[in-house]
Amino acid sequence: MKALDTETSVPGDWLEDTRRFWNTDSDSEAKYRRICLDPEIESTTDEGELAALWHKRTEAELAQLLSGIPIQADWTCLEIGCGLGRLMKPIAQQCARVIGIDVSPRMVEFAGEYLRGVPNTEVHLNDGQTIPMVPDASIDWVYSHLAFQHLTLYEVVDRYLAEIHRVLKPGGYCRIQCWREAALPLAERAKNVVRLLTGRERYHGPRRWLWGPGKEVKFGGVTFHPKAWRKLLASHGLRVISLQLGLGHDHWMWTTSRKR
Numbered sequence: 001m002k003a004l005d006t007e008t009s010v011p012g013d014w015l016e017d018t019r020r021f022w023n024t025d026s027d028s029e030a031k032y033r034r035i036c037l038d039p040e041i042e043s044t045t046d047e048g049e050l051a052a053l054w055h056k057r058t059e060a061e062l063a064q065l066l067s068g069i070p071i072q073a074d075w076t077c078l079e080i081g082c083g084l085g086r087l088m089k090p091i092a093q094q095c096a097r098v099i100g101i102d103v104s105p106r107m108v109e110f111a112g113e114y115l116r117g118v119p120n121t122e123v124h125l126n127d128g129q130t131i132p133m134v135p136d137a138s139i140d141w142v143y144s145h146l147a148f149q150h151l152t153l154y155e156v157v158d159r160y161l162a163e164i165h166r167v168l169k170p171g172g173y174c175r176i177q178c179w180r181e182a183a184l185p186l187a188e189r190a191k192n193v194v195r196l197l198t199g200r201e202r203y204h205g206p207r208r209w210l211w212g213p214g215k216e217v218k219f220g221g222v223t224f225h226p227k228a229w230r231k232l233l234a235s236h237g238l239r240v241i242s243l244q245l246g247l248g249h250d251h252w253m254w255t256t257s258r259k260r
């Protein structure tokens with residue numbers, strides 16, 4: 001049996017496994033092997049082409065992220081799983097302050113470089129499930145893109161939602177992209193049914209499932225049926241105002257909710 005972290009009930013090796021996967025040797029590996037990864041990016045090693053693809057994808061995903069969010073110049077925003085700060089950089093031009101948190105020491109280090117000269121941004125290393133550096137009711141908008149789909153434990157998703165509710169101002173916005181259940185192979189779907197029935201799932205180490213035809217992902221996270229996801233958000237006091245399936249990717253699910 002795996003040792004449990006007594007404070008959080010998350011297995012002790014979970015944080016180590018998570019960091020091992022996300023810590024990369026170089027910022028280029030972080031960018032093109034962990035953050036932006038698709039057949040087009042994989043088909044080239046030309047730095048100029050890679051940079052152009054990085055910007056093209058960032059622009060498209062930024063539009064998905066901002067869809068329906070009435071961002072204001074005086075807002076403080078928070079990104080969960082910010083990586084290099086790819087999305088924080090353009091968002092910082094539209095608001096007063098952007099805080100990023102990330103579980104990976106290497107990502108936080110690379111973000112320091114990527115966000116150099118963007119004074120209204122800051123990035124913090126966290127424990128992968130809580131945000132103690134952010135005070136209660138201090139955030140206008142929490143967002144997360146390409147991070148929840150990699151959270152390998154239901155407990156961690158649950159804890160983040162509780163944290164999001166804590167840090168948001170009343171009426172504050174939350175926009176999260178995650179992976180919807182229908183995309184999964186049958187065995188993984190069956191596990192999700194068990195999880196739904198029991199409310200919890202055991203940690204078996206990094207999970208592997210098919211991302212697309214013939215493509216194995218080694219750090220696939222828990223997935224949600226839209227109804228279960230809506231219910232979970234509501235149980236944390238987050239009222240869903242929009243749920244979009246297939247925006248940006250067939251298997252993505254985007255939700256915007258507001259703190260009651």
Ligand SMILES: C[S@@+](CC[C@H](N)C(=O)[O-])C[C@H]1O[C@@H](n2cnc3c(N)ncnc32)[C@H](O)[C@@H]1O
Nearest residue numbers: 022035081082083086102103104107128146147
């Ligand atoms: C695919 S990258 C996306 C980065 C950024 N959101 C973007 O779109 O450019 C996923 C990021 O989530 C971070 N991450 C993974 N699990 C996390 C966790 N439990 N808590 C905080 N960050 C996490 C990783 O270290 C990585 O930087």
